[in-house]
Amino acid sequence: MTGPQTLRIISFLDPHKPSIxxxxxxxAxxxxRALVNAGMPVQWQILEPPAPLRGLQQTRPPVELPMTAIEHMAQHDARLADLPAVARHTRINGNADILLAVTSPEWWAPLxxxxxKRIAYLERNPHWPLHTLAHLCESCDEIWLPDAQWAEIMHEVCAAPNLAVMPPIRQHRASYNLDQTRLHAFQSSLDVTAGSFVFLCTLDGHGMQGCGHLLAAWEKAFGERMDIDVSLIxxxxxxxxxxAAIDGxxxxASWIEERMTHARHTGVVLLDQHLNGDGEDLLRASAQVLLVADEGDGLGMRVMDSVDAGNAVVAAARRGLEGLLGTEWQGFAPIALSQTSALAEALLDAYETIFDKGQQRTLIQWHATHHLSEAAFVQxxxxxxPILDAQA
Structure with missing residues (x-):
């Protein structure tokens, strides 16, 4: 390699709803941000999502996001505060040796x-057939994946391109200090009592389809324990x-209410609104335990950010998460039990032992802090x- 290669990262940002x-x-x-902070040459091509990503019929190809839109977005979410500065620093000037698409797979080839040299980042995605992903991967020189288990699965169906495990980066924080007055006000707005032991589960639209299993496990775990104060946000x-819905x-709220009609434990709190970065911090600070009820978190980012904020994690055992959080982390495994029974048992165990596992949680947090840092990604x-350069 004769000099530092320029990497161009291509991704989407939706200016219409900055926090979503x-x-x-x-x-992306x-x-x-990590590469800029490390002083590496990097270009960033920021595209506005085309119509299909907003639920409409496609009418035009993706276009680059103007600086005016970028500046507008930065004013609405603390996570985007440095977006204009980063965008200016990485504006495209000349050609790039390597392109990296951090997008959904259908955009790899056109972008x-x-x-x-062409690289694509492939998150865990249970909604794409493996054979389809394998076909799309073949158009790239290298595929980056968030964990080793996902890489092994893809290697079995797609041996053509190079596969490299590139774990995501934990949340970059300027400060961990939260205003306690704002935190108490936020908790009050959720109708969670001050002394309640709080579980948090974040689900997207796909995850909601399996939420019935989660609610059944919650009732099984705490339906007979009316003496304890637990909440599930x-x-x-x-x-x-x-x-099956008439209009799709x-x-x-109606769906959850219907399934909780005969529940004996009513500590389920629905938060059905989008939050900005400050709101997400307040939400994590309001809970003791993050509950991962499915594999919809394709990058493990919710898990990482919650661990970084000090939350414990309850999730099904899989090596993908162990790769992110270290060997000290152990998920629940429904071996002889049904999935619902296994999750119910894990919920009870978390409630009863979380404060007895402080040292283990500290080790997990240390692993996430260092293994998933900006410096680790840059390295x-x-x-x-150089590996890509040698294959040229």
Missing amino acids: QSDLSWL LRQV LGNAK LHCPPQFVAP FVDT RVLERL
Whole structure:
């Protein structure tokens, strides 16, 4: 390699709802920010999502986001405060040696084109058939994936391109201090009592389709324990897609109310509105435990950010999460039990033992802090670029 190669990262940012970005969009910002902070040459091509990503019929190809829109977005969410500065620093000036698409797979080919070296980032996505993903991967020179288990799964169906494990980056925070008055006001708005032991579960539209299993486990765990004060905050979209629905959409509040009609424990709190960065921090600070009820968190970012904020995690055991959080982390495994019974048992165990596992949680947090830092990502990039260059 004769000199530092220029990497161009391509991703989408939706200017219409600054706080509602895809996990891949948040990841791209974290990656670009990390490379800029490390002084590496990087370009960032920020595109506005085309109509299909906003539920409409496609009428035009994606276009680059103007600086006026970028500046507008920065005013509405603390997570985007440095977006204009980062965008100016990484504006495209000349050609790039390597293109990296941090987008959903259908955009890889049109965005990467005939670039010298083409990389795509593939999150865990249970909604795409593996054979389809394998076909799309073949148009790239290298695929980056968030964890080793996902890489092994893809390797079995797609051995053509190089596969590299590139874990995502934990949330970059200027400060961990939260205003206690704002925190208490936020908790009061959720109708959670001050002494309640709080679980938090964030579900997207796909995750909501499996929420019945979660509510059944909650009732099984705490339905007979009316003597304890526990709450489950469900952070969900106000509507979600359901194939059986007449118009295709189901109202989340009505759906949950129907399933909780005969519940003995009523500590389920619905938060069906989108939050900005400050709101997300307040939400995590209001809970003791993050509950991951499905594999919809394709990048593990909600898990990472919650661990970074001090939350414990209850999630099904899989090596993908162990790779992010270290070997000290152990999820629940429904071996002899049903999935609902296993989750119910894990919920009870978390309630009864969380404060006895402080040392273990500290080790998990330490692993996430260092293994998933900006510096760790930059080091992995520096290791991968020479490999790509040698294959030229």
